Amino acid sequence: MTDVVTALTQALGKEIVCAGDDVPARNRRDWTAPEVLPLALVRPRTTEQVATAMRLCHEHGTPVVPQGGLTGLCGGGRPVEGGIALSLERMTGVEEIDPATASMTVRSGTPLEAVQKAADEAGFLCPLDLGARGSCAIGGNLSTNAGGNRVIRYGMTREMVLGLEVVLPDGTVVNSLNKMLKNNAGYDLKQLFIGSEGTLGVITRAVLRLWPKPRTVSAAFCGLADFDAVLRLLDEARGGLGATLSAFEVMWPSFYDLITAHATGVRTPLAGRHGLYVLLEAQGSDAAFDDPRFEAFLERMMEEGVIEDAAVAQSQGDIKAFWALRDAVAEWDQILGGHVGYDIGLPTQLMDEYALACEQAMEARFPGATTVCFGHVGDGNLHVVAHAPGHEVQPYDEISKIVYGLVRERGGTVSAEHGIGTLKKPYFAYARTPEEIALMVTLKRAIDPKNILNPGKILSL
Amino acid sequence: MTDVVTALTQALGKEIVCAGDDVPARNRRDWTAPEVLPLALVRPRTTEQVATAMRLCHEHGTPVVPQGGLTGLCGGGRPVEGGIALSLERMTGVEEIDPATASMTVRSGTPLEAVQKAADEAGFLCPLDLGARGSCAIGGNLSTNAGGNRVIRYGMTREMVLGLEVVLPDGTVVNSLNKMLKNNAGYDLKQLFIGSEGTLGVITRAVLRLWPKPRTVSAAFCGLADFDAVLRLLDEARGGLGATLSAFEVMWPSFYDLITAHATGVRTPLAGRHGLYVLLEAQGSDAAFDDPRFEAFLERMMEEGVIEDAAVAQSQGDIKAFWALRDAVAEWDQILGGHVGYDIGLPTQLMDEYALACEQAMEARFPGATTVCFGHVGDGNLHVVAHAPGHEVQPYDEISKIVYGLVRERGGTVSAEHGIGTLKKPYFAYARTPEEIALMVTLKRAIDPKNILNPGKILSL
Incomplete structure (x- = not known):
């Protein structure tokens, strides 16, 4: 030893x-x-x-x-x-739920699902949600600034944090377990630790902001002619559904066709084929007013020709079925075999052109390649799944250079939600300027001068 | 020279x-x-x-x-x-409004009102709003993380920022003019500069997030029996009005009585006196659904005895009149003569007990003192206006020790929205632990080793 x-x-x-x-x-x-x-x-x-x-x-x-x-x-x-x-796996549990400030204090090893459940039982919503909810820990969600499906309505994990307790590299405990929405007494230290992937401090406890539970959820699966129509629908939904808009998930035909043809247990919501597909969701506070408003909005979009066809959920089961289609990403192994997944970010209006350019570049390099796009378009976040045929092991670096190279040309980011870790380090400079990276190194050196905390992740020192 | x-x-x-x-x-x-x-x-x-x-x-x-x-x-x-x-007064102007990402790029010397107007003309809402809108610059709003009246709905200035361009103390330009809602490629550097009051960098440009313009606004001025009823109304409003809830402003009787009796041009919205007063506002996206929902909510609160009496705005003029009462803070000079104003933060449930304790402590030290409380209760932010009679110059330090001393005992903050600057530096340690302050000093020394940028503000090095 x-x-x-x-x-x-x-x-x-x-x-x-x-x-x-x-x-x-x-x-x-x-x-x-x-x-x-x-x-x-x-x-x-x-x-x-x-x-x-x-x-x-x-x-x-x-x-x-x-x-x-x-x-x-x-x-x-x-x-x-x-x-x-x-x-942090043994540091679990919800310490307090405070209804007056609408906040909860949790230990960082608590699984996200347990956090969601505790909030729900207290009559609140913890809006953070992602596929790994049963296994991921809230501390990991904080340190990676996790995203998820409802960022358009509630923001990233960062926006859900009121306070943190953090242990610094030298063992100093910084207790900033603030419960107030507004606190401008000096620097907002918690921001340093959220999204820095455990390179600056170890998050031990957090005060999370809670939201009222939605009392009604409406959803529709829409077929649209092209990306201009998608942008128009996004703009109209922001205005017409206002703050109830809780998801705007876009699927390119490459995604829709593969999933509806091959994924198990997925229903095909629309009869025909369309240029693009949108899963639209709104969370309201009063079914008597919010459900009719959602239907009136959709009708208007149909009348004005923005939407070609739409299936409106008539039940919780329908909503689940729509999401099952969108979330069938666990099926890629079965459908494609080996593949590489990306969580890139792009200015919204460039996405469709990007999707086409990416498909063409993949096909040129790997004839017969599959390139699938889908994502949180309202948040500027696109997921790309790429498969190069005839490879025992997918050529990660070559595919990444194609996918990220096109992102760099368009001023996008190599990680919208998963983070950099070690895997994306070679492409980090595609998304950040030398000045930005130098400033991150300055921060890392100041807080962790011995470079002992998660060394080699995100940054090379 | x-x-x-x-x-x-x-x-x-x-x-x-x-x-x-x-x-x-x-x-x-x-x-x-x-x-x-x-x-x-x-x-x-x-x-x-x-x-x-x-x-x-x-x-x-x-x-x-x-x-x-x-x-x-x-x-x-x-x-x-x-x-x-x-x-930065000559670096003004809106450089771009991008409808697809719902963002605008502005130079930091631009007055807030010009930013609001440009957003409005492009069909969007810039939700940041405060009394000084005509004179304050957006760069100052960013560097102080300005709050305002609608934080409960849209968050602080911090939540409205997608990207920044900043000049560091050594003249390095860090361009992080990101437009995407989600970007997890390394540390979120902009957070360092927002709210650090110009001590870490000079903000030169910003990308701001825009929101859809509300299409309808409902408001009511309510009289309630006590603070328990206020907390109940807050909880019910969060749930029942959901994401449309845009303001929850509470006024203690000390405020209401003085303003309605002495302020010029202020209408008295309610006939009787009440234990506490709440200005409730909701911003909706569709008058056909959102206005009836607001009225149904208020009726239910009356029926259930949460509200004793309420005046519901029937016109834009009524809404303006309600806000004129709440915003009559410019009148304190005329009503009280010399006075000191505070923007403290407290866990919401402690506010009423704090208001009473503060009034009693002021009266004990300065017999005949006036202590007035009002504020953004849903955000944990209380404004206190204090007047010690018979003083040519108000005894700032003595009053501050009373006001902030009671805040410290309750785990609150000495600044919810205005910042620390030099004025509140003596009380900074009331709100932050030695470990928090030491970490802020570490950051300041790392980014500004010569201590040339706004030295002596917030921190003593």
Whole structure:
């Protein structure tokens, strides 16, 4: 055992610190390969134990990789050689729900689904939602600034945070568990830690903002002629559905055709084929007023020729079926075999032209390639799924250069919601200027001068 | 002329740089006293000129105080002795409005009202609004993270920003003029500069998020028995009015009685007296559905006894009259004579108890004192106006110790929206822990190692 593991074990006990074969396979990687065995796994139960672990690792100059639910897609939670894995998995639970401020205080290892459930039982909505809800931890959602399907209505995770408790690389505990929507006393420190993928501090607790539960949900699956019609519908929906607009998901035909033809258990909502498809959703507060308003809006869009055809959900089952089609992304393995997925961001009006350019560039390089686009168009976020035929292992770098190269030319971003981690580091400079990256390095050096916290993720120092 | 002024004049010309008597009175202070004559006033027309000015001041180690509309209430824009005032007043104008991403790109010296007008003419809403709209600059709103009346619906200024262009203390231009709602490629650098009162960088341009224009506005002025009823109404309004809820302004009787009795041109909306008063507003997207919903909600609140009495606006004139009562804060000089105003923050449920404690503590120390409370209760933000009778000059420090001392005991903040500047620095530690302040100092030292940018504001280094 190395010095630091001895020191950690002496300070925290064997129940908290384990090494070698005792480190479970799950703590050796996130959803990306390969596995890395850390020097030791530390699973603290309290903020004080996190602080002790950080202080000792700081003294020894030992790298520390914070871990949440380990559902990340970019390698952010993967251990580093010779470093400690610090898992928050035992720091779970909702500490308080405060109805007057509409906030809840949670420990960072709590699974997102448990957070959602606790909010729901208290009569509130925690609007953050994503596919990994059952396994991902809220601390991981915070450190990656998770997105999801309803950003257009509620914002990213960042917008849902009122306060944080964070342990700095030297073990200092910074308690900023603010509950107030407005607090302009100095710098807004929590912003540093949200979305920095565990490179600046370890989030141990958070105060989350809660919203009123929607009392009614309306949804429609629409077929449109072209992207101009999509932009018109988006503009009209923002105005006509106002703040009730909760999702505006666009699917290109490459997506719709493949999914409706091959995915299991997916219903085809529309009879004909269209140039583009939109899943439109609104969350209201009063069915007596909001449901008729949604239907009146759709009727007007049909009359004005913005929508060619639409299926309006008549039941919760219909809404689920629409989302099942949109969320059938877990089916790509079965449909395409090997493939690479991207979460790029683009100025909205460039998306359709991008989708075509990407498909053409993929076809030129990999004849017979499949390139599928869909995404949160109202948020400037497009998902791309690409498959190069005849490859045992998909040529990740070559495909990425095509996908990200076209993003760079259009002033987009290489990550709208998943983060950079290690996987996207080679393409980070496609989305950020040298001055931006230099400023990030300045921040990293100031807060973590020994570069021990999640080193090598996002930035190279 | 000192070296730095010579260097600035040589590089930028006399049209950009002036000194001594040529420095207008307006650039010698913000809305707080006293005046300070800067070494020189620099009024650049381009980002490059801002960068040149910062580079030269950095070389000379000369302090620089950025200035916007100079409507700040805490001394943040007041020049410092021996330093340069860098006014953005000539960098005005809207560069672009992009309907597809619902965003606009503005230069930071643009008055807020001009920003609002440009958005309106393009069919969008810029929801940021405050009393100083005609004089304040958007760059100042950004650097102070301005609040205002509709935070409950649209968030603080921070939530309205998609991208920034910033000049760092050494003259480096960081261009982060992102237009996408979602961009998780590394640290969210813009957050550093929003709300840091010009101590970390000079904001030169911004991309602002736009919202759809509300198509209908409903408002009611309500009388309630007590604070429990106010909390109940807030909870019901969040749920029942949902995302249309755009203002929840509470006035204590001390406020209501004084304003309705003494302010000029203010109508008394309710016949009787009540324990507390609430101005409730909802912004909808469709009058056919949203207006009846608002009325149905109010009727239910009356029936259930949450509201004792309510006046519902029948016209735009009524809505204006309700707001005139709430916004009659410019009248305090006339009503009270000398007074001190505060923008404290508190967990919502503690506000009524705080208001009483504050009144009692003021009365105990200054018999016959007037203590008036009102504010954005849904946002955790309370305004306090205090007057100690028989004082030529109001005893600011003594009153502040009472007002802020009670805030500290309740875990509140000394500034919900105006910022710290120099005026609130003595009370900054009432609201932030030593660890939080130390981390802010770490950031300041990393980005501005020579401490030349707005030195002495917020933090003491």
